[in-house]
Amino acid sequence: MSTPNTERDLLVFSIWAVLGFAGLAFLLEGFTRDSYFVCLLGTALIVAAFVAHIIVNFLFQQGFRPGETVLGIGAFGVLTFTFIAGVLSGSMSMVDYYSGLTLFSILIVGFIAYLSTRHGLRGAFSRFHVKTAVSEDSGR
Template sequence: MSKPAIPTTSERDLLVFAIWAVLGFAGLCFLLEGFSRDAYLVSLAGIAAIVAGFAAHIVINAIFATGFRPGEAALGIGTFGVIALAFIGGWATGGLSMSDYWSGLTLFAVLALGMPIYLSTRYGLRGAFSRFHIRPADSDTAP
């Protein structure tokens, strides 16, 4: 009995696009609606949808035996930076209500915790640490 073939990358791309089109935009809509109505629970529903999209993306990556592509990682980090700058700008000008403030902090906390959780599940704790820690070539010799 032969192993089933791994689907092509165009199928993966289509699945990832479909996941983010549904969960990502729904999460963004709920998040923005929560900000506009000062409703923390509505914002929390948006954050949950964004986390569900991220989790579904990880599942798709596992099915296709791949990780995040460089473009996907750059888009995620860039989006995080833009949202962080917008949040800091709103905080600095005093334009955030307490609901908006806590919604933003919740979003950043969840996204910041998501990165080490993803790395530890993808590479294991030792492998995740070795992704950041690089030992110099001459560290094996004693001084």
């Protein structure tokens, strides 16, 4: 039987196959043509993919899966590394530079906004706060 989980995953794959890849293609196109507008379009498509992903999560009463989180953070890390390497090598144009900064800013602001709306400001911090185990009989 196709479970709600399977259907949710299918929708997520479909969203990223269309919007994610379109966003990537527009970003690359923008870098090649040195066009900030085209890069912005790519960024908007990637944000749209995230929004659609979150809507699907809401409809199926689920959050991001651990695998998705790892993939997202990994991709973000690779992008950051590439961006920094580009800046250091001095081969980036100003359009590339601002396009990259726009993408990172939107992703970071979006990420914080998502956590804040989903878990609340305090709860969002707790997602990263490592709780140390305190035993019941520690006397304190």
